[in-house]
Amino acid sequence: MNLNRRRFLALAGAAALAPRLVVAQQHTDLGVRKIRLIAREENRSMLDENTSTRLWGYSENELRLVQGQPVEIEFINELSEPSSVHWHGLRINNAMDGVTGLTQDPVQPGETFVYKFTPQDAGTFWAHTHHRTYEQLARGLYLPLIIEEPTTPDYDRELVMMFDDWRVKQDGQIDLDSFEDMHDWSHSGRLGNVLTVNKQLEPQLAALAGERVRLRLINAANARVMTIRAPLPGWIVAKDGQPLTDVAPLRGSLRIAPAERYDLLVDIPNEAGAILPFGFDYQGQFYEIAQIQVNASASESTARGEPKPLPANPIYMPSKEPEVQLKLEMQGGAMRWLSEATYKGERLSGRELMQRQQAWALNGIANMAEKPMFDVASGTLVEIEMINSTAWEHAMHFHGHHFQSDSANYPPSTWHDTLLMAPQERVMILMPADNLGKWLIHCHMIEHQMAGMKTWFTVS
Ligand SMILES: [Cu+2]
Incomplete structure (x- = not known):
């Protein structure tokens, strides 16, 4: 497979010392939040900066909603075919689930559908098409859906990393002829040959030395299970939007299936100027897919130790036998x-x-x-x-x-x-x-x- 440039894994082993820079966000206005979300064509570079790859996408790079705040999302379909939006992982009203043929009719080209719901769980989710998903998802109809806690938990910064693999032809365009390949359908599914993070090739993200960072990892691929190797140790604090009761140490790599999400807390080492390479393990080799650039911090650092669990969501396992x-x-x-x-x-x-x-x-x-x-x-x-x-x-x-x-x-x-x-x-x-x-x-x-x-x- 034609993956991005291969680089060697450089492990940052420095002891983590972090400043306390927590800014609590108070969301006092819990009136209805109104958002417009347009599905439309977009261009990205899937081979190199000189190539303009025609994709589909949304008018927002990500959606950030607040736990408990009602929202009305006016979805406008500017594509040439019907579509819908599914709010993956949100426990919301069935009529808003976005599944064409089951919970709603497809939204026709030029038409609008207003999704109204109140997110009850804070966490990392994603929104994506649920109409002809095998093609529309592979063409890019997805975005991160972050439900914020009313008060920010104890960390300094968030970074979203949404992984995807694309099947790109020599001319830099998506291979449109292979969407209904029965070999793919009866084997592993449709795998790509180019990996992106946030629809970008090897993006450089940034954090400050000593910060505690919440990484929100999302696998948007149609079929590829990603083995992600983080360049620094940390803790798994949530899976599929739901906080873990006990944080779990993360060592080495993490396998993330399509549609799964993991929230990690990692401590950026006190090494201004360092580059932390994020990688993808494939057949025993490490491919770099993103970097975190470590910038100098003005604040003092103190050792922080194991994090507390994220605030619990209102989800309960009843203490009874299954009925x-x-x-x-x-x-x-x-x-x-x-x-x-x-x-x-x-x-x-x-x-x-x-x-x-x-x-x-x-x-x-x-x-x-x-x-x-x-x-x-x-x-x-x-x-x-x-x-x-x-x-x-x-x-x-x-x-x-x-x-x-x-x-x-x-x-x-x-x-x-x-x-x-x-x-x-x-x-x-x-x-x-x-x-x-x-x-x-x-x-x-x-x-x-x-x-x-x-x-x-x-x-x-
Ligand atoms: Cu399967």
């Missing part, structure tokens, strides 16, 4: 081909499914079932045995809810809206179903979703 127990089996894909499955109510052979671009199934059903996988009353604690019977990894995403798992690959009691599952892995998850409406469950490797890994549930 509903289910299985969700991931099936099919290359090397474990489906022999048959139900598709649109019809029992079809593997060959007939492939003719309909279906290669995967959940519990024997390829793509959206006519009936929900389960229908529960609000307040039900649902236990699901997740079984990956395929030869591939999957990033399983539940809409409108977070859940906990017994996966050994995450810190204990981690809340997820997206969970990475290894081939042949079995994981038990517990989900308090408490948000009314129709909600999707799907693999966030978008080609897997398109080719069958998608179902839904209802809470009534």
Whole structure:
């Protein structure tokens, strides 16, 4: 693969000494916040500075909302095809979830849709198209969605790093002809050949010597699991927008599946002028994808030690036995081909499914079932045995809810809206179903979703 320039990993091992520069932000005005968000064409450089790559994007580089403050987002579609916006990970009103064909009609070119909701959780989320996602997401229709705590926790600076990989041709343009490649759809999904951070090639971010920095890491790729190597030790303080009860030390690299988010706290060393290289581990090699430039600080530094957890969000695991127990089996894909499955109510052979671009199934059903996988009353604690019977990894995403798992690959009691599952892995998850409406469950490797890994549930 044609990745960016390869550089060697330089570890910054200096002891962390940090100044206390906390500025508390008080958000006293909790009236309705109004924002306009336009989907439109944009140009970026995906090969070098001389190349102008035609992408799709939004009129804002990121959205920053405040926990508990109602918002009205006027979404204007200036693209030449219908679209929608999904607020990934937000536990909001079902009608605002942005899933075309399930919760709303597509927003036609030139038309507007007003999304109204109140974010109840502070944390790192993202917004992206949920219409023809396999193409629209790959063309750039996403942005970071930061929900701020009413009072800033104990750190000095935030840096957002949103990772993506793009499939770029020799002429610097997105490869548009490969979007419906059944080989991609039945294998790992559509992988790119250029990595970006915040839609930029090797951006240089900046912090001051001795600062404690909150890094908000988001994987926006269609299908690539990123192995990110941070140049300095730190702590994982949140996953998928939900704070960890106990911060977890981060050493070495961190695997981030498509749609997953991690919040880290890191202490910038007292080395003005240093360059901290952020990297991507791929097949045993380190590729630099971003840098943090360390600038001189005027303030004094003191050792700060392990951080406190971020303030808790209003999410609770009830102390009761699960009332509903289910299985969700991931099936099919290359090397474990489906022999048959139900598709649109019809029992079809593997060959007939492939003719309909279906290669995967959940519990024997390829793509959206006519009936929900389960229908529960609000307040039900649902236990699901997740079984990956395929030869591939999957990033399983539940809409409108977070859940906990017994996966050994995450810190204990981690809340997820997206969970990475290894081939042949079995994981038990517990989900308090408490948000009314129709909600999707799907693999966030978008080609897997398109080719069958998608179902839904209802809470009534
Ligand atoms: Cu998948």
